[in-house]
Amino acid sequence: MNEETRMDQIVSLAKRRGFIFQGSDVYGGLSGTWDYGPLGVALKRNIMNLWWQMFVDGRDDMYGVDSAILMNQKVWQASGHVDTFVDPLCEDTVNKRRYRTDHILKDNGIDPDGMTMEQMDAVIAEKGITSPDGNPLSPSRTFNMMFRTHVGPIADDSSVSYLRPETAQGIFTNYRNIVDSFYPDLPFGIAQQGKAFRNEISPRDFVFRSREFEQMEIEYFIRPDNWEAEFDKWVGLCREWFRALGLPESSVHEFEVPEEDRAHYSKRTIDFEFDYPIGREELMGIAYRTDFDLNNIQEHSGRSMEYIVKGTNERFVPHVIEPSFGVERVIMAVLSTAYTEDEVNSEKRIVMKFPEHLAPVRFAVSPLLKNKPELVEKAREVYAHVKQKYGAVMWDDNGNIGRRYRRQDEIGTPYCIVVDFETIEGDGTVTIRDRDTTEQRRVTIEEL
């Protein structure tokens, strides 16, 4: 199967089985938005909870926050987003459709990395590249990706606000609060999970490039003199995270982002790229943001962002290492790693081989026959018992056992438990079937 087909199969399964739907589907959709169904939201929560456990609850030096999405416009002026959070945009001169210039180059087999907007335009002119509809393209201009809105009943310049394009600024603006309330020793981190919004010129590739998505970010405050060691530590921690997600090590690649391609605030950036079915693309990044953000806040707010080392007079504005994780990119990596086609008894089967701790449903419980009340009653008992213990347990009595197994394989349920006549007449054991090997064995209900 080629990678394009594989991607189509994953998108189709995600919809068919209730993981992810197009946003506003019933009205023809809203480009770049996605809705999570029962299984999608369970998968997403498992991923986000694992992250929180690993990077916040599991550590002594991390403080969680949940800041407002709407923030004072000064936040985005100070951070540089109002002036520089832009993408290059060009237009089909005939039908007025708009495109991201670097995407046009990529789609024509040219690597735009490191090119200025003028250089991209020059390549388009030189090679005679046209729009996907075959029309000439306009020269590029910059397009700010922040969604603008007004807060309150008066729509003037003073009420302008933006839907946050990164969760990071809600962390920086709470740095002073955390220091004043908790007085942590350096280094320490502040972590946040939540929605971010970007008015992407061309959202595409399923949830990979969305206009509304979820980020998990950490600003790790450090002494400036050992930023390199702290940066390296975070590279190692991200590798651990990929292992915890069950991503094959060989599919994750480090890319040292050249200076001309780094965000305006970064002195060093490593992107982790993943071999998605759509190609090798950015999964997440780590940036050394220096004291750029805290200094800007200090300047624009007039409040000191200095950290005073306990018991001394030493004071300085801490520097920051920022690991920034996009949830949708993780979901795509996990979905594409899990998607497997194999054969069972000469029949093709699709199976999502999620790691057990990420699977949206951990157990499915069935009576062998749904028209035998004694089996159903016992199966309900087993279901209640397992559900109380594990939560993510599904009752499934639709169709014959073979069909139930196929359905549970498609949603990635690691174990199917079946109550049969031996359970009620024999030794009280149930069968438990392993998703990956399809092997069945008998265990007692207590063993479950």
Ligand code: GAP
């Ligand atoms: N605070 C730094 C920051 O936001 P970024 O590289 O612009 O850095 C961080 O974004 C991560 O957010 C990316 O590595 C990616 O995982 C995710 N991300 C960015 N734009 C996205 C989009 N349009 N759709 C889905 N995820 C996105």
